[in-house]
Amino acid sequence: MSSDDKQKVKQEIKKKLLRERQEEASIVRKIVMVCLLLLIIAFTVAGTSAYYYVKGGLEPIDETSEELINVHIPIGSTSTRIGTILEEHGLIKNASFFRYYIRYKNETGFQAGDYQLSKSMHMDEMIAALKEGTVYQEYAFSFTIPEGRWLESILNVISEKTNHTIEDLTEKVQDKDYLQSLINRYSILTDDILDERIRWPLEGYLFPSRYDFVEENPSIEAIIEAMLQRTEQVVGKYFEDLEESEYNIHEIMTLASIIEGEAQKTEDRYIISGVLYNRLNINMALQVDPTVAYAHGEHFSRTLYEHLEIDSPYNTYRYAGIPIGPINNPGEASIKAALQPQEHKYLYFYARSDGEVMYSETFQQHQQILSQYRN
Incomplete structure (x- = not known):
C-alpha cells in the first residue's frame, strides 16, 4: 500500500471516529435533555400537587353551607387539640395540616371558649375567629366537667359552685317523676334509665364541658337540663350512625x-x-x-x-x-x-x-x- 493510500485510510478512520463521537455527543445531549425535561415535569407535578393540596386544605369544606356549628375549645388546648376538635366537627379536612399551617404562619394566641363556626369558612377565617375569642357575658358562675367523671363527682362540683346541697341534688336526679319528664323531652333518654338496678339514672348523659350561667343561683333543673341539652346536641351530629347501629342510644x-x-x-x-x-x-x-x-x-x-x-x-x-x-x-x-x-x-x-x-x-x-x- 502506497503512502497516499495509507494517508487516505487514516483520514477515513479519523472521520469515522469523529462521526461516532458526534453521534455519542448527540445521544448524550438528548439523554440530558430528556432527564432535564423529566425533572421539570416532576417538579411541576409535585409543585402543582402541593399547590392544590394546600389550596384544598385552606378552602372551605362546603362554601354553600349556612349551618352554624357550636364548637367548644377547652382551656389550655394545644394547636394539636384544636385541630382535632375542628376535624371532629367536620370544619377542616385534616388536623395535621391545620397544625403545620399555623406553625408555618407562626399563629399564636388562640382563645378558649364557645364558638359558632361554619363549613363555609376558610381556614384563615377560623384562625382569626379563634384568636379573637368569644365575647362572654358577665357570668354569675361557671364550672367545667372533665370527660369521664362519675355523676356523684359532677354533683359535688355543682354543690361547690352553688348553694344547692348534695342532698337536694341527689334527691332531684333520683326523682322518678322528674326523670320521666326528662325522658318525655329529651330523645337521648329512654325508659332504660329507670331500671332499678342502675345506680344513677342520668349517669352518662351529663355532657362534660364548660357551663356558664348568668343567674346567680340557677335552679337544679336549669343546670341538669343545660347538660342534657349539650349531650343531645352532640349525639344529634351522629344521628345517621345511630340509626344504622345495632344498639340503641342507651347501649x-x-x-x-x-x-x-x-x-x-x-x-x-x-x-x-x-x-x-x-x-x-x-x-x-x-x-x-x-x-x-x-x-x-x-x-x-x-x-x-x-x-x-x-x-x-x-x-x-x-x-x-x-x-x-x-x-x-x-x-x-x-x-x-x-x-x-x-x-x-x-x-x-x-x-x-x-x-x-x-x-x-x-x-x-x-x-x-x-x-x-x-x-
Missing part, C-alpha cells in the same frame, strides 16, 4: 363510657371500640376494669382478682354483654368511637398507666403481654 352511651374509661388517645378509642364489638359479636364477656371499679363505687389503681368477685350487673367479668348503664360521662370522641368502631381482629387489650395500649388477637398473646408489663 351506645354505655359503650362510650367504657371507651372513655379505658382510652387516653383518640386513635385508641376506635380500636378499643372495635375490641368491644368483636367480643359482643361472639357473646364473649367484655371484661373491662372500669366497670368493676364502678360496681364497687371506688377507683382502683389496679384491679385485683378479689375485685372481680363482686355480684353486680356492672361487672363485665361476671356478666356478658353490655352493662345495664354507663359508668361515667363520656366526651364526644368516645361517643363517636362507640358509633364508629375500627374493624380488626383484636379481642384483647391491655391499657398501661402511661396511656399506651397493647392489643392482641389471642388469649396466649394477651397473657404474654400481661406477664411482660405487669411484672
